[in-house]
Amino acid sequence: MRWVGAAAVVLAALTLASCKIVATSDVKALAETGAAKGAAPFDPDKMVAEIWTPKVVPHFEKRAGSFVEVRNLAAKSPDEAGAKYGYRPKSDGSPWTVMVRLEGVIVAADTESRAATIGVDASGQGKTDAAVQIGPAMRGTAIRDALDFVSFNDFTNQIDFARYGKAFNLHVNKSVLEKLPRDNLIGRKVSVVGAYALGAGDPPLVTPVEIKLGPKP
Amino acid sequence: MKLRNALAAALLASAAFAAPAMAADLIAVITPSHDNPFFKAEAEGAEAKAKELGYEALSLVHDDDANKQSQLIDTAIARGAKAIILDNAGADATVAAVEKAKDAGIPSFLIDREINATGVALAQIVSNNYQGAQLGGQEFVKLMGEKGNYVELVGKESDTNAGIRSKGYHDVIDEYPNLKSVARQSANWSQPEAYSKMESILQANPNIKGVISGNDTMAMGAEAALLAAGRKDVIVVGFDGSNDVRDSILKGEIKATVLQPAYREAQLAVEQANDYIKSKTAPKTEKQLMDCVLINSANAAKLETFALKP
Numbered sequence: 001m002r003w004v005g006a007a008a009v010v011l012a013a014l015t016l017a018s019c020k021i022v023a024t025s026d027v028k029a030l031a032e033t034g035a036a037k038g039a040a041p042f043d044p045d046k047m048v049a050e051i052w053t054p055k056v057v058p059h060f061e062k063r064a065g066s067f068v069e070v071r072n073l074a075a076k077s078p079d080e081a082g083a084k085y086g087y088r089p090k091s092d093g094s095p096w097t098v099m100v101r102l103e104g105v106i107v108a109a110d111t112e113s114r115a116a117t118i119g120v121d122a123s124g125q126g127k128t129d130a131a132v133q134i135g136p137a138m139r140g141t142a143i144r145d146a147l148d149f150v151s152f153n154d155f156t157n158q159i160d161f162a163r164y165g166k167a168f169n170l171h172v173n174k175s176v177l178e179k180l181p182r183d184n185l186i187g188r189k190v191s192v193v194g195a196y197a198l199g200a201g202d203p204p205l206v207t208p209v210e211i212k213l214g215p216k217p
Numbered sequence: 218m219k220l221r222n223a224l225a226a227a228l229l230a231s232a233a234f235a236a237p238a239m240a241a242d243l244i245a246v247i248t249p250s251h252d253n254p255f256f257k258a259e260a261e262g263a264e265a266k267a268k269e270l271g272y273e274a275l276s277l278v279h280d281d282d283a284n285k286q287s288q289l290i291d292t293a294i295a296r297g298a299k300a301i302i303l304d305n306a307g308a309d310a311t312v313a314a315v316e317k318a319k320d321a322g323i324p325s326f327l328i329d330r331e332i333n334a335t336g337v338a339l340a341q342i343v344s345n346n347y348q349g350a351q352l353g354g355q356e357f358v359k360l361m362g363e364k365g366n367y368v369e370l371v372g373k374e375s376d377t378n379a380g381i382r383s384k385g386y387h388d389v390i391d392e393y394p395n396l397k398s399v400a401r402q403s404a405n406w407s408q409p410e411a412y413s414k415m416e417s418i419l420q421a422n423p424n425i426k427g428v429i430s431g432n433d434t435m436a437m438g439a440e441a442a443l444l445a446a447g448r449k450d451v452i453v454v455g456f457d458g459s460n461d462v463r464d465s466i467l468k469g470e471i472k473a474t475v476l477q478p479a480y481r482e483a484q485l486a487v488e489q490a491n492d493y494i495k496s497k498t499a500p501k502t503e504k505q506l507m508d509c510v511l512i513n514s515a516n517a518a519k520l521e522t523f524a525l526k527p
Contacts, residue, residue, distance in 0.1 A: 092485055093478060093507030094345070114392045137392035139351060152504040157308065157331050158381040162347035166388060 042160055044167035052171055059147060060193050060209045064099040067122050067130060071204070074098065078198050086198070087148040095197045097145040102130055102192040102206060109185040115139060117205070118185055120192070132192050132206045135177040141165030142207040143172065146195040169207065176211055189214030241273040244490060245293035246483075248304040250280050253406065253434050254459045255479055256304060258523045259328060262483035263302045270491045272299070281373065283310035290314045294321045300490035302483065303338075304329045307375040312337060324493055326486040329479065331377050335503055340489050342505045344477040346378050349456065349509025350385020353475045356511055357390065357429050357454045360472050364395035365426030368418055370411055370439060371403045372431040379403070382431045382456055390429070399425060404435045411438025419446055426452060433457035433474055440471050458512050458523055466517040473513040479523040482507055 048056075065073075065085040074081035074096075082088060082096025108119030108128050115137040119128030133139065144150055144165040155161040194208035244267045251257040260276050267274040275296065279286035286306040293301050294317070301318055303325050305311035312334045315325045325338040332338065361367065369386065372379030390396050399422045404411035411430070415438065419425070428443070428451060430436040436455030443451045449470075455462050458476030465471040485507075492498045512520055519526045 089502065090505055093481065093505075095508060137389075139355070139389070140348070151502060152506055153335060153502050155504075156333055157377045158343065158346055158506075159377060159384060162381060162384060162388075165347070 042156075042163070044160070044164040045170065047164065048167040048171045052175070055149070056143070056147065056168075057209060059149075060099050060195070063146075064101045064193050067100040067102040067104075067206075070098050070100050071129070074198050082198060086195075087146055089152065095199050097142055097195050097197050099146050099195050100130075100193070100206065102132070102190075102194065104129065104190060106185045106188050106190050111182045111185070113137075116182070118190070119203070120190055128203050130196070130204050130206050132190075132194065132208055132211070134180055134208070134211070135169075135173040138169040138173060138207060139205065140197065140200075140207060141168070142195040142197055142205075143168035143209060145197065172207070172209060176208065180211065180213065184216065185213075187217040241271055242299045242494065243296055244272045244274050244300050244302060244487065245289075245296070245298040246274055246276045246302045247286065247289050247293070248276075248278055249306070250278050253432075254461065255329075255433070255457050255477075255523065259304055259479050259483040262480040262523075263328075263487050266484040266487040267302075270487065272487075272491075279306045281306050281375075283307050283314070286311065287314045287317070290318050294318060294323060298323055299494045301325045302486045302490065303327050305332060308333045308377045310375065324490065324499075326490050328482045328486045329378070329477075331504070333377075339493060339503065340486060340500045340505065341503055342482050342486050342489075342507065343378075344479075344482065345506040345508045346381040346477075347385045348506075349475040349477065350382040351389055352509060352511040353382075353429070353454055353456055353473065354386040354389030356473045356513060357386070357427060357452070358393055358396065360452045360454070361396060361427050363393050366397050366399045366422065366424055367427040367429060368415075368422070368425055368439075369398060369401040370414065370428065370430040370435045371401060372435070373405045374403060376406075379406075379431055386429055404438065406432050406434060408434040408438040408441075411435035412442045415439040415442035416446070419443070419448065426450075428453045430455045433459040433462040436471055436474065437461055437465065440465060444470070458510075458520055460520070460522065463512070463517045463520045466512065466514055469514075473511065476510045476512050476520065476525065477523065478507050478509070481524065 070081055070085050086096045086098035088094045088096045102120055102122055104120040104122035106118050107121045110117050116134045117131040118134055120130050122129040152161050191212045192208045193210040194206040196204040196206045246260050246263040248256040248260045264274040264276055277289045279289055283306045301323055308331055311332045315337045318325050327338045327341040331341050331343055371383050400418045402414050404414045428439045433455040436453050440453045453471045455474040458474050462471050462474045489500045
């Protein structure tokens with residue numbers, strides 16, 4: 001069973017390189033790693049680690065739109081922006097989560113709080129267009145919620161689904177954000193791929209999947 | 218085309234004669250006790266939508282007793298209900314009861330609380346309790362100034378919502394080492410129980426700065442105990458978005474709560490039941506989450522019966 005699951009993941013990873021459709025068997029494989037029917041103990045960190053490089057990052061690379069473009073379209077029509085750059089499980093009561101490519105200059109940095117953020121100016125106006133969570137404490141479940149191949153239906157309950165959502169934050173924190181310097185960030189260029197929920201706050205709070213800092217000014 | 222016209226005419230006719238002689242189809246609405254305004258609002262939302270769609274509604278309460286719930290499901294089956302809207306009495310204990318209804322050919326549409334099984338109910342429409350609890354937790358941290366001793370009142374253990382809200386709170390609060398939990402107790406969602414628990418917690422820990430509660434009725438109980446002890450200074454945050462807590466916020470007592478779209482959830486469940494009864498269309502996904510909204514002094518005035526006025 002395990003082997004079949006693993007094969008399905010590998011297969012899906014291969015398919016994904018050229019195609020965006022995700023095999024149903026893969027979703028099942030995801031569930032069978034422990035979430036749904038409880039054969040193996042539920043291990044969200046392992047589930048996330050297994051799909052991060054083959055599925056999550058490529059999904060973001062493929063779907064993300066330029067932040068300014070997404071923001072402007074969302075201001076006119078959230079549904080249009082959501083459908084083009086994001087995902088929501090259903091129309092009633094859940095917001096769109098959109099994927100963006102944010103390029104700009106760091107104009108603010110709150111590194112005192114454990115839920116640290118940087119403010120990024122993406123339109124050259126000298127003020128924060130988007131805040132980016134840089135951890136170690138991170139809010140929300142934007143990475144999980146941006147993935148159209150993840151469904152609450154495949155989880156026993158909200159608690160497992162929440163642990164799964166948090167596992168994405170822990171993973172990005174460990175693999176990407178921990179390496180980030182915390183001092184003298186203002187003035188540096190930055191490039192972020194990440195997600196945020198539409199309508200959840202202004203400026204939007206982006207949870208990164210990838211982040212690259214430019215050289216010190 | 219002809220068929221469609223005939224169908225439309227039939228629908229029109231049935232709408233026109235919704236009230237008279239022939240009894241309307243029945244939808245059973247089963248919830249916990251209406252003592253908690255949350256469940257009352259839910260039941261009323263479901264009943265109103267059922268009547269609007271031409272059904273008769275039968276509203277029943279199980280008082281969080283799984284045996285009573287099982288008997289009420291029997292009643293719904295015996296009365297020939299076409300669907301059951303259910304806010305259940307326990308994530309594990311309810312599975313068999315919903316299964317029983319399913320075997321009798323009656324679909325169940327769950328609201329507010331989950332069960333630990335899929336494929337038994339046709340829908341499980343629940344608030345995004347984790348998202349809501351993170352909102353409440355963040356507001357609590359801000360109100361506390363990121364430090365001080367606090368108390369947590371937890372809901373009924375058999376209800377997944379008690380655990381998920383506590384987890385959402387802690388995933389935020391535990392990031393602040395200067396916030397110290399001095400007591401964590403269940404008051405079983407109950408206002409009187411929260412009052413007495415709060416009284417004794419306060420005696421043992423007079424040096425508390427805040428109370429975070431898993432729902433609004435417990436927040437109301439805690440606030441009353443605090444006021445009775447002359448402790449107007451203690452910060453209280455709830456969860457639900459009841460009119461009682463709204464009024465308390467507007468009086469400057471309780472500081473914040475999190476609105477669950479309970480009324481809308483109940484109506485949505487009836488709409489999905491109606492789709493299934495009329496055209497055998499099941500909801501696209503069984504498990505459905507609806508996001509919550511933070512309520513504090515800035516927007517409390519817009520809150521009415523578990524919905525925000527525009």
